[in-house]
Amino acid sequence: MRTSKYLLSTLKENPAEAAVVSHRLMLRAGLIRQIASGIYTWLPTGLRVLHKVEAVIREEMNKTGAIELSMPVVQPADLWRESGRYEKYGPELCRLKDRKHNEFVLGPTHEEVITAIARREIKSARQLPMNLYQIQTKFRDEIRPRFGVMRGREFLMKDAYSFHLDHASLEETYQDMYDAYSAIFTRLGLDFRPVEADTGAIGGNHSHEFQVLADAGEDTIVFSDASDYAANIEMAETIETAERPAPGAACSRAATPGCHSVDEAAKALGLPSDQVLKSLIVRGERNEEGRYELIMCCLKGNQELNEIKAGKVPGLSNPLEFATDEEITDFTGAAPGSLGPVGFKGRILVDRAADRMGNFACGANENGFHLINVNWDRDVPKYEVCDLRNVEEGDLSPDGKGRLHLRKGIEVGQVFMLGKKYSEAMGAVVMDENGASIPMEMGCYGIGVTRVIAAAIEQHHDDRGIIWPDAMAPFDVSIIAIKPGRCPQVHETAEKLYAQLEAAGVEVLYDDRDERPGVMFADAELIGIPHIITIGEKSLAAGEIEYKDRRTGAKENVKVEDMAAFIQGKLKR
RNA sequence: CGGUGAUUAGCGCAGUCAGGCAGCGCAUCUGGUUUGGGACCAGAGGGUCGCAGGUUCGAACCCUGCAUCACCGACCA
Numbered sequence: 017m018r019t020s021k022y023l024l025s026t027l028k029e030n031p032a033e034a035a036v037v038s039h040r041l042m043l044r045a046g047l048i049r050q051i052a053s054g055i056y057t058w059l060p061t062g063l064r065v066l067h068k069v070e071a072v073i074r075e076e077m078n079k080t081g082a083i084e085l086s087m088p089v090v091q092p093a094d095l096w097r098e099s100g101r102y103e104k105y106g107p108e109l110c111r112l113k114d115r116k117h118n119e120f121v122l123g124p125t126h127e128e129v130i131t132a133i134a135r136r137e138i139k140s141a142r143q144l145p146m147n148l149y150q151i152q153t154k155f156r157d158e159i160r161p162r163f164g165v166m167r168g169r170e171f172l173m174k175d176a177y178s179f180h181l182d183h184a185s186l187e188e189t190y191q192d193m194y195d196a197y198s199a200i201f202t203r204l205g206l207d208f209r210p211v212e213a214d215t216g217a218i219g220g221n222h223s224h225e226f227q228v229l230a231d232a233g234e235d236t237i238v239f240s241d242a243s244d245y246a247a248n249i250e251m252a253e254t255i256e257t258a259e260r261p262a263p264g265a266a267c268s269r270a271a272t273p274g275c276h277s278v279d280e281a282a283k284a285l286g287l288p289s290d291q292v293l294k295s296l297i298v299r300g301e302r303n304e305e306g307r308y309e310l311i312m313c314c315l316k317g318n319q320e321l322n323e324i325k326a327g328k329v330p331g332l333s334n335p336l337e338f339a340t341d342e343e344i345t346d347f348t349g350a351a352p353g354s355l356g357p358v359g360f361k362g363r364i365l366v367d368r369a370a371d372r373m374g375n376f377a378c379g380a381n382e383n384g385f386h387l388i389n390v391n392w393d394r395d396v397p398k399y400e401v402c403d404l405r406n407v408e409e410g411d412l413s414p415d416g417k418g419r420l421h422l423r424k425g426i427e428v429g430q431v432f433m434l435g436k437k438y439s440e441a442m443g444a445v446v447m448d449e450n451g452a453s454i455p456m457e458m459g460c461y462g463i464g465v466t467r468v469i470a471a472a473i474e475q476h477h478d479d480r481g482i483i484w485p486d487a488m489a490p491f492d493v494s495i496i497a498i499k500p501g502r503c504p505q506v507h508e509t510a511e512k513l514y515a516q517l518e519a520a521g522v523e524v525l526y527d528d529r530d531e532r533p534g535v536m537f538a539d540a541e542l543i544g545i546p547h548i549i550t551i552g553e554k555s556l557a558a559g560e561i562e563y564k565d566r567r568t569g570a571k572e573n574v575k576v577e578d579m580a581a582f583i584q585g586k587l588k589r
Numbered sequence: 590c591g592g593u594g595a596u597u598a599g600c601g602c603a604g605u606c607a608g609g610c611a612g613c614g615c616a617u618c619u620g621g622u623u624u625g626g627g628a629c630c631a632g633a634g635g636g637u638c639g640c641a642g643g644u645u646c647g648a649a650c651c652c653u654g655c656a657u658c659a660c661c662g663a664c665c666a
Contacts, residue, residue, distance in 0.1 A: 028615070028627065029601050033659055053658065159590075162660085276666070296666060320664060338665065352666030379666075498625055534626035541626095552625060562625095 017491070018514075019527040019539075023060050025049075026539050036232040038473035039164030041482050045543045047469075054161025054169030061543060062469075064490035066172065069465055070151055072203050072487055073174050076196045082147040082176055087129045089153050093119035095128040099441045110157045122155035127438050127460060130177040134456065135444035138179060144446065144456065145185045147193075149176035151465060163232065165466045166426065172465040180457040181446065183435075190222075190433055193461040197226050197429050204468065205485025207475055208428065211237050212247035214324050215432055222433040226463075227425030230474040237425040238407055242418025249422065250324035252407040253414040254368055261374035263391035267358070270377075273384045276353035278317035281386055285377050292317035293370060293378035293390070295355040297339040297348075300331050300363070310339050310347050311363045312355070314370045314378075319405045326404050329365060348381050355379040357396045358387055364396065367404035426471040427464070434458040482544030483567050491525040492587055493517060494540040498552035501530045509561070509576060510551045516580040522587065541566065547586055549579065 025046030033050070034040040042048045047062030058066055074084065093111065096102035102109075102121070110122040123129065130148060138146060151174045161169050176193065180186040194210065201208045206228050213225035225248055227237050239246035275281040282289040294317045300309035311332060315321055327334035345351055348360065356378030357364045377388045392399065411420045439445065439455035448454050469488070476483045484490070495514055500507035514526040525545060527536045533552075540548050550562040560573040563582065574582045 027600070032595090032601070035660070050658090159663090278666080281666095294664085294666070296664080315664095323664085341665085344666080350666095355666055496625095502624075532624065532626085532628065534628085536627095537625085538627050550625080554625070 017523075017525050019525060019529050019536075022525070024539060024543075025059055025061075026542055034164065036163045036166070036474070037477060038166065038232065038470040041473050041477055041542075042164055042470065045482055048165060050164075054158055054167070056165055056168060056170070061490045065469055065484070065488055066465065068488050068490070069204065069468055070174075073151065073200055073463060073465065076200045076203070077149050077174070077176065080147065080192045080196050082149045082178075084150060085133075085148055086150050086152060087123070087126050087133070089123050089155065090120050091123050091126075091129055093121055095132055096121055099128050099131070099438055101128070108156045108158065110155050123152075124154055124156040125173075125462075126150070126152070126175055127177065127434070127458075128442070131438045131442045131444050131458075134177075134179050134439075135442060138444075138446060138456070141181045141446045141448055145178060145180045145189055147176055147178040147189055147459075149174060149461075164470060166232070166470045167234065168466065171467065174463040174465055176461040178459040178461070179439075179444070180459070181448065181454070183457055186433055186435075186457040186459050190431060190459050193431050193459070194224060197431065197461070197463070200463070201226060201228070201428065201468075203487050204472065205476070205487060206428070206468070206472060209237065209239065209246050209425070211239070211425075212251050213430060214248060214250045224431050225425075225427050226429035226431075228428050228468075228471040228475065229423055230426050230471060231424050232474050233424035233426040235425045235427050236406075236422055238420045238422050240413035240415065240418040241421060243413060243415055245413050245415045245417065247414075248425075249406055250322065252420065253325075254403055254405060254407050255412040255414060255416075256368045256372055257412065258369070258372040260372045260392070263389075263394050264375050265389045267387055267389050267391070267395045269380055270386050270388050271384060272354075272386045275384075275386070281353075281377065281379075282317060285386060285388060287377055287388075289317040290319075291373070291376050292386075293356060293373065293376050294319070294321075295357060295360075295379055296321055297344045297352070297355065298326065299333040299337040299339055299343075301333070308333070308337075308339065308343065309362065310343060311365060312357055312360050313404055314357055314364065314366045314399075315405050316367070316370050316373060319367070319369060319408070321404055322406045326365075329402055329404075331363070350379065350381045350383050353379065354383050354385060355381055356387060356390070357399065358390060364399040365404060366392070366399045366401050368401060369405055371401045426467065426474065428468045428471050429461075429463040431461045432459060434460055477544075480538070481542035484544040484546060486546055486587075489546050490523075490543065491545045492523045493525070493547045493549060493583055494543075494545040495524055495526045495549045495551065496533070496536045496540060497526075497528060497530075498533050498550065499530065500528065503553050503556075505556055506551050506553060509556060513549070513551070513561070513576075513579055517583060520580065520584060522583060547583060549583070 027044045031043045046059050048056045051057050112120050154173045155170050158169050178189045208226050208228045210224045210226050213223045215223045236249040238249050238252045272281050272284045275284050278289050278292050278294050282292045294315045296313045297310050300311045323336040327336035375389050377386050378390050380387045409422050413420050436455045445453040445455050473482050497506050497510035517524045546566050548564040555562050561579050563572045
């Protein structure tokens with residue numbers, strides 16, 4: 017490709033809207049342009065990168081025997097009613113109508129369509145297992161799109177769905193996909209970790225996420241320093257070793273006017289925040305009158321509720337919902353900020369760490385008052401202990417080996433065992449050898465193709481721009497001709513080398529613009545092309561061409577006639 | 590969904606407080622000088638000042654409503 021005939025679209029200045037480095041560089045390098053909130057055009061250079069990532073994914077998926085197909089973005093609402101997700105999915109699901117007022121959705125994922133395909137097309141158990149995949153646009157109407165394509169509303173995803181006669185077969189394919197994902201992310205040059213994960217809106221019962229380690233990540237992952245335990249913080253179980261102190265002085269009331277938070281109350285009472293109980297009121301199930309049961313969750317004041325774990329406690333709303341201020345005041349007679357378990361009329365859940373507290377302070381269920389020297393059992397006779405809090409840096413690993421460390425991660429892939437959730441709801445069955453209809457076991461496996469690119473840039477860049485891993489680079493080589501208009505020999509050498517490399521199948525961006533050198537160097541480095549060749553009068557006088565490695569910055573002079581072979585040698589590695 | 594802020598040339602912004610000819614830098618085009626790390630000089634083109642309404646002799650600027658975008662928060666007890 018000649019730069020003069022290409023749409024490079026690089027920006028010298030930093031775009032105002034970009035907060036993270038990958039977003040900034042994707043805009044500056046001319047990879048993407050925003051067209052609406054969370055919706056992007058992929059410019060030619062960006063599309064080349066996208067195609068590179070797709071190619072690696074296809075190769076590794078095909079190796080496992082998965083078969084590619086393509087499903088529609090626009091899907092009939094009825095299909096989603098069949099699975100029960102039309103109502104359940106919430107406002108993230110974009111709903112629309114056609115001219116005949118038929119209802120449709122923009123596919124945020126494709127379980128419904130694939131299950132509809134499978135139930136028609138897979139007729140015999142002998143066809144199983146079968147793993148079908150596509151690389152297709154998804155649309156999720158995110159609450160808050162951000163960080164460019166990291167959390168976009170429209171994005172590209174590789175999604176695979178496997179069908180099985182039994183669970184053992186599902187486990188086998190799950191492992192194959194786990195291994196394929198590891199191979200894909202390794203080939204793409206990413207520093208990643210597979211972690212145990214929650215199954216979320218997709219449903220199912222077993223799952224791993226593939227997390228790219230990066231500070232810009234929106235997920236928190238935890239891992240042990242002494243074992244291979246790794247999980248999303250949403251899943252990580254806490255282990256407590258502290259002993260509960262013996263009850264001391266009797267419980268008494270203390271005025272805490274104007275205190276609405278744990279920190280304010282702790283300050284007013286002269287206690288550290290881990291001696292103050294945090295009491296949160298959440299919704300349970302709805303009763304006949306349409307009211308929610310209100311349940312109290314008690315935590316140490318300095319610790320955080322884990323909504324995912326709490327949502328799994330039987331009887332609690334899932335996904336977890338907090339009670340409104342009105343509901344709380346109606347039920348307890350006090351406003352948030354003055355709540356506590358002593359005398360609370362409803363179910364009380366106590367986090368494992370909070371259970372080890374003694375002689376602590378908590379709200380008095382009376383505005384402007386707290387209780388001090390409160391003790392479980394003595395002052396709160398009935399409560400349930402469960403795992404409610406987020407693990408923290410240095411906590412014991414749930415497998416009993418080592419301590420936990422927290423890191424930020426970008427979720428680039430997830431593998432699920434779905435089981436029979438969709439096949440049962442939608443009647444995707446096969447005949448077994450006895451002639452009985454049995455719903456197929458299913459698995460599903462996603463990779464955020466567009467997010468992978470942002471994640472790669474987060475991990476691979478410097479102050480000059482992107483440093484692509486080889487497998488993702490939009491071009492293999494950049495040829496920069498210094499003032500070819502002034503020196504015919506430079507022009508001829510550049511043209512010849514360009515033709516030679518193109519003929520050898522090397523992807524070259526040949527900067528033939530006759531710009532000042534600084535402009536061309538800056539563009540090549542911003543775009544992140546791994547190998548940069550400079551042809552100029554100086555070295556050409558000695559019959560040489562300059563080579564620079566984008567990653568290491570190392571420079572080398574190579575004889576004109578050897579350069580094509582030299583580059584091909586670099587690319588083979 | 591809540592909070593904060595923004596919206597003026599392709600991009601980045603000033604001008605709004607205190608109403609009175611639409612500005613600056615970059616980019617683009619023309620000419621010239623330059624030429625190994627985002628050159629310099631001279632000139633030119635480019636604007637429904639987000640939209641709608643109101644106040645005013647006069648509105649980018651004041652008022653009202655709306656839209657879009659961004660950032661922060663959604664752990665609140």
